[in-house]
Amino acid sequence: MEKYPIVILPGWMLPAPKYRELAQLLAQKGHQTFVLDFPGFDKQPLPKVYTLTDYVIYLQKFIRQHNIHKAVFIAHSFGGRVALKYLSQNPQKAVGLIISGTPGFINIARIKLIIFISVAKIGGIFFSLPILKNIKDLTRKAYYKIIGARDFYHTQGFMRETFKNVIKEPLNNYMKKIRVPTLLLWGQKDKTVPVKIAKKMHKTILNSKLEIIPEMGHMFVIKDAQIAFDSINNFINSL
Structure with missing residues (x-):
């Protein structure tokens, strides 16, 4: 089985080291694993106000710089916004997509x-x-x-x-364009982006699978990385 590289896209204001445990578990399985540090998420302030497109461009540059032809993308919360827009435009870059805690639909009016x-x-x-x-x-x-x-x-x-720019951009049309095998990995007790949002995303994204992890919240991919890894690893092995 080919070991594709893995690209982890962090949640809002979460620097790359937060995902170290998950990245290490994936690396132990032989995957070259990258974790993005999105602009403004570390100690370096943004030089200007960004839009979601700016973060997509940042991801595009990262992919080119590291000569990544195809990868499995793991996107947590905000990272899912970037992944959905990027892969709706560049479907050839993904072998698989894992999304956790991304508000594909606005959960407040x-x-x-x-x-x-x-x-x-x-x-x-x-x-x-x-x-x-x-x-x-x-x-x-x-x-x-x-x-x-x-x-x-x-x-x-x-x-x-x-943040205002990002949350105002609808994701529905991007989700409809996703064709790559997709795992929606959700914490049952996610109060930030509840499971009902994940279920709606599951109906929108073709070739998607929804897995709900009991007793887990919005941050379990960080706080309970082993649990997240077990599901992610099973999904990757099925590709």
Whole structure:
């Protein structure tokens, strides 16, 4: 069986070392394994506001620089956005695709998203009142958690505007173009991107398989890498 290289695409603001354990397990099976460090996810700030296309271009350059002709792509959360857009345009580059925790469909109403972004701006004025300054961060954090937008709370400057750009881009048309064998690997207790989203993605992506891991959450590919690896390895062996 040919050992294709593996490219891991991290979740939002997660640097490459977070995926070290999973990468090592895959390497032990004889796979040349790459983990991207997306711009802005490490200590180097973005030089400008990015769009999803900018991250796709970054991936394209990475693939060329490492002379990768075909690979298995493992995409976690935000990384799935990049993978779906890239592979919808470059299907010849993939042998297989594994997606975990990617919001293929928006799990909060679009109007709610617009309201929350507006409140984020208004909140800056509201909380400028001296009496409220001390509870500003705590209140914002709780609010973003309630509406399922904790990633927004943890971004600043160019990254915050980049986050807005990324989440506004629909993925439906990209998913419809995916033909490569795809594993949707989901944590049963994923509260960030619930299983109902994965089920809808499964219906949209042809030649896809949905595997739900009991008791696991959104970050299990990092926190429980061995469990994720077992499913990923079985899928790769079936290709």
